[in-house]
Every structure is written in C-alpha cells, then in structure tokens.
Amino acid sequence: MHKVVIAPDSFKGVLSAREVCDIISYKINRHYPFCQIVKVPVADGGEGSIEAFLCAKNGKKIFCDVKGANGETLNCYFGIFEKTAVVEVAQAVGLSLPTRAPALSGTTYGVGQLIGQAVKMGVEKILLCLGGTSTVDAGCGMAAALGAKFYDKEFREFLPVGKNLCEIRSVDFSAMRRLLGLVRINVLYDVDCKLCGDEGAAAVFGPQKGLTPSEISFADKNLAHFAEVVGQACGFRPEEIKGGGAAGGMGAGAKAFFNADMNRGIDAVLETINFNSLIRDADLIITGEGRLDSQSVYGKALSGVCRAAKRMNVPVVDIVGEVGAVDREQLYRFGLTAVFALNNDINCGNAKEKSTLALSALTDEILNLWSIGNRADNARSFNKI
Template sequence: MTRFLFASDSFKGTLSSERIAQILGQEAGKVFADASCSSLPIADGGEGTVDAILAACGGERVHVTVDGPMGEPVDAAYGILPDGRCVIELAAASGITLVDRGALDPLRASTAGFGQLIRHALEHGAHDIFLALGGSATNDGGMGAMRALGVRFLDADGRDLQGRGEDLSDLFTIDVSGLIPEAYMARFTVMCDVTNPLIGRLGATAVFGPQKGGTVETLAQLERGMVGYARIIARQLGVDVASIPGAGAAGGMGAAAAAFLSARLVSGIDCLMDLAHFDELLAECDYCISGEGRADAQSLDGKVLSGVARRCAAAGKPLIIIAGSLGEGAEGLLDRGASKLVACVGPETPIEEALAYAEENYRRAAASVFAEIAEVCSR
C-alpha cells in the first residue's frame, strides 16, 4: 500500500484545497490500486484559514454582518471549534478579495469589520481566540478593529478618528478606557502569514501597500503615520511594536493585537498544523504533496510551503510541491525540505490562460507526479 497525504493551499480564485485533494485522489487511484489518501486543507493565516481548521477539527461557523474594508456591509463568518476555541479570519471581513481592484485605497480602508467579528465572539463567550491575519485590504495599523472594541483614537483637538489608514497621520493620543472588559479576560493568539515588522523598508506599508492600491505619495503618508503610531503606542502603552516580528501583518494589525490585546504572535502555518495534528497524519504517510498558486521567494518566509517542507524534512518524508507556477526563488524550497517542484504551467503561459484552464493543468501535473512515483516504487 502506498500512503499519501495531500496538504495543499488553495490556488486563489481557481482551485480550493478540497478540490485539489479530490483531483490528487483521483489521479493517485489511476496509478496505485492500493493507494491510501488522506487530505488536510491548509492555509497560513490568510484567506481560507477558518475553513481549513474547521475541516480538520470540526466545529461550526458563526455568521455576522459587519463593515467591509471600504465600509460596505458584508456577510462574514468565524469558527467555533468543538472545545470552544475560536478562530477569526481577517480576510473574511477586511480582505482584499472583498474590494474591486480599481477601488482599493489603503487611505480609506479599515479593519473595523474584523474588530466587529472579534467583539461578537467575545460577547458570546469566546475566551481563547486565534486571530488569522493575512490577505488584508487595509493599512490602518489595526485602528479600525480596536475602535470596534472600544478604543478611541484622537487627534490633537480631541476629536475621534474613524480608524482608517489616513487617520494614522492625525493620531495624537489613544484612550483605552473603553476597551470592552471581555477583551481583558480573553487569550489571543495571532496567526501571522508573514514576519514583516511594522515600519521600515520591510514593513507593512513598503512591502504590501502597493498591492493594496497605494501610490508613491500615499505610501509615504502612510509610512509617516505608522512611525508616529508606533511611537504613541510605545509612549502610552509601553509596547515597542516597532521591534515585534509579524507586527506588520495585515497592514499593522499584528501590532494592534500585540499592543491592545496582549496577543502572542506565532507562525500561522505552524499554528494551523498543530491544531490539525499534521505531524500525526504525516507519520502515517509515504509521500506528502503540497502546493500553492505561485511558489517563489516569498514562499520561503512563513508561508504554507516553507512550513510543510520544514515538517516533512524533520519527519524524513518526501515532499512534492505542485504549484500553479514557479517564480524566482522557488528553488529555495528544495533547501527547506521539498524533494521536487512541479509547475502546472510554464512562465510563458498568459495568466488568463492559466486561470481559465487551472483544473486541467493541475490534473495533468498531478498525473505526471504519480507516474514518476510509481516508476520509483517499481525499481
């Protein structure tokens, strides 16, 4: 019997983790009559994290109507696990996929809806909460979310700021006296998909601001505001968020969680794999197959593929990565523990074509992988 573990991230906009596992199972069955296939939908703290954890652990979704990143109402959900722990995903309420690309604006975007989800969970008895950060449309330093929990952000004239990215520049003082009491009694763990700091050339604004619609001018404004924000937090709350790895996650939401909620910041992929008992599943397989839409240098830094590769290397299990495409730096995954990298399409394939035929391309790549494994097993 040949045993496989399928633990792939979704291919954003085309293939879900569940569909990928189905395709892999079908293709494995064509080659291995005795194939034993286990699957674990997986994510790194970004979009799909709640789905992945609920699929692995069981539990239920709680739906809430909240403010989207640009203020429009959205239906968002968080997860309650069977043991009462709670998982809340920022992308569900404040995610970049909720905004048309032409409407992205980090000056106006807010994490208010994410805060509303947290408040709903707290007010309904949650006390051990995992906050999954990633895939945000925001660069507000988490002010919108904290405002939803009762924190006031004031300008020099004592006027309330709304908690958008543009308000960072006007922030003068913070009033935490209204933070809801349930927040003090809960334990928060932040699942980060990046380790970027809050400010600087590797910070939230410089690295992720452009993809959220930031121009050169607006990014400069946001960075100045974020520097001031960090100083005010340090002065008033005694937390040096500028030095915390992962504080820049989700446009600075990591910093807000650490400063206002005393949250512990951890690797999103490692946290998910621990919750889902990944190591136990891995111990029972002969081959692990993982992947994501595009593997490149960013895949090496706290993302799904680096986390899975590290666990496979430690367990001595071969890992085959099937990615939608391979970009510069992807070969670094071979040094992290991957045994083989396979691309569904070549670099010359137009993105429109790759997206239109994503399932066919993936199935073809999967078939070639299992054929090669079969050849190795027959030697």
C-alpha cells in the first residue's frame, strides 16, 4: 500500500473528524510504515464543518456568547479564514447540546447573533452550515437577531418559533438587509429535503427532534404558512427550494431572508480541500461517520466522497458507529466498496473511550484483510511469470 486518504466526518458528540483521522492513521503506520497518509477531515454542512474548513484553510475560531434554543447563554464559536466566516447552526441550537428547548418552542436567535458578530468583523462571505438542529422555526429567530421584524394580525411585533409560525401576517426585512449590506451568505445543507410536505422538515426530522405524530402535522402546517407569507414578501416559493427543509426549515428561511446561495455542504468542503487532486493516485480511501442510514446517500459526507472516488476508480471503506435502515446496493452503486460498524453503543456514558478502542481494533481488521488481498494479488502475479 503506497497511499491512503483518510476522509471521515465526525462521530457526532463522540469523536471529531480529526480524532478519527488520528486513530486510523496511527494504525496504518503500524501496518505500513512507509505508506503515504493524507488526513482530510470532511463534513457535510452539519456538525464538524468549521473544523473541516479551518483545517483546509489554516483559519481560526472566534468565540462569543449567544442565546441557545431555550434562551440560555452559550459560549459558541464560528470559524474565520481570509474574508470568510463559517457559522455552524448546531453551535447554538444543536441536538447534541446538553440543554435544549422543546422543538416547537426553540429559537434560532443565537445563530443570528453569530452571523452578526461575523459581519461586525468585516467578512465578505458567510458559509452558513445547516444540520443537527433541535428547532423548527425556519430560521425566524436567526433573522430577528439581525433586525428582521415579524408581525401578527394585530400588527404587533413578535418572535416566531415553531409553534406560532402560523401567526405571522407580515414581515419587514429592511433593517436586516441594511445590516448585512454586501455580505454574501452561502447555505451549506446536508439533506435535500424540502420545507414541508410528506418529505419535508417536520415529517423527516420531527421524530429525532422529539415531536409526536400530531406535533409533526402541526409543525408542517406552520412551516407551510411561513412559506406562504414570506414567499409573497420575497417573490418566490420557499417550499420548492432544494435543501429548504434542512435544520428545521432554516434552508428555506435563509434563501428568503438573505437570498442565499444553496449548496450541498459536502461538495463545498471537497472543493475547498481539492479532494479530487488528493485522491488521484490513492490506493484506498477510508471515510467514516457516526451513523449510516438512508440519508447517507442524499447530501451526506459519504455520498460526496463516494462520487469523487468512483470517478477516480479508488476503493472506499466506510467505518461507522452504527448502521440503520439503508439500501446497501444503492451505496455500492454510488462507489462504496465496503462498510464496517463499530458494534458498540456510541451514546453510552463512556462512548468516547469505547469508540476509540473499537475504531482502533476495527482498523486493524480492515488492514489485515487488505494485506490478505495484496498477498493474493502478488501470488497471482508470481504464477504468471
């Protein structure tokens, strides 16, 4: 083995992408001391995106206090490199945060505060990374923190959250747009789902946010109402935006509030790190993530890595914490060669230690299998002589 590219996403809340890279590279060095190892943490626009961009661009983190989903003060950070800021919405309203509000009551106000701080620092572009949120307010809190105004039928200003989106009757984005000026906002989404409907934000991600079936239906109707009112104000239909349902509707909200460009997060990350060039002469790509499921082929990190690898005819091994419902044949058609699971509970109390040990052991097994394949190839070549 001459060259291996290690390109994992984070194991959310357990191991960062950089930690996964370090564990796997250590084992490769033990098996193949002269192998060239390229470590490139990746992300799909959700948790871990800041780390991926800052590793590629040698940027820095900026810390500030903002409001969490239930109004508590959180010390969060965004990334900055060159004249670009990277804001992860999960920093302020992430599902993995120790405290969070019920989905229908949570606000994304803190995300707007992060954006506002970046604007004050004079950035020219903001990469808004969506994914892993506990809210369904379509980003209204984020917009309000930047000066947007939302009014009810009595023309009283209020702060919309998931449960009262249906009360919006009119909006005023003028102050917000003056504050943002010429700053460009690019949305990086990790799922293709739209804002509402059977495959919308509430229907697809409501269960993981803790919503009951009746609450999912209620949230979906509220998101549809948001789309109608805000769409009339902005002159387009937010419910038709691809990726609009990401982060509890923040994709559609960001398009409406900021006229943001919409991009798959993994594609933006891979382009930034020049992934195609890195893998051109690789013998193997090892990627990974906390969970493999049906969403993995729709905008997640694995899908982007596999598409690039398939073009270069490089095998891809995926190491995951757990495997959910997934069509493996579809993954193989995308370019995945094999998938291995850690077979331990990544949500247990000592998950970090257990996952580190399990990942180390599993990497040993994968490399042992690789060496068997190499010996078989060498034997076949010898017999032809």
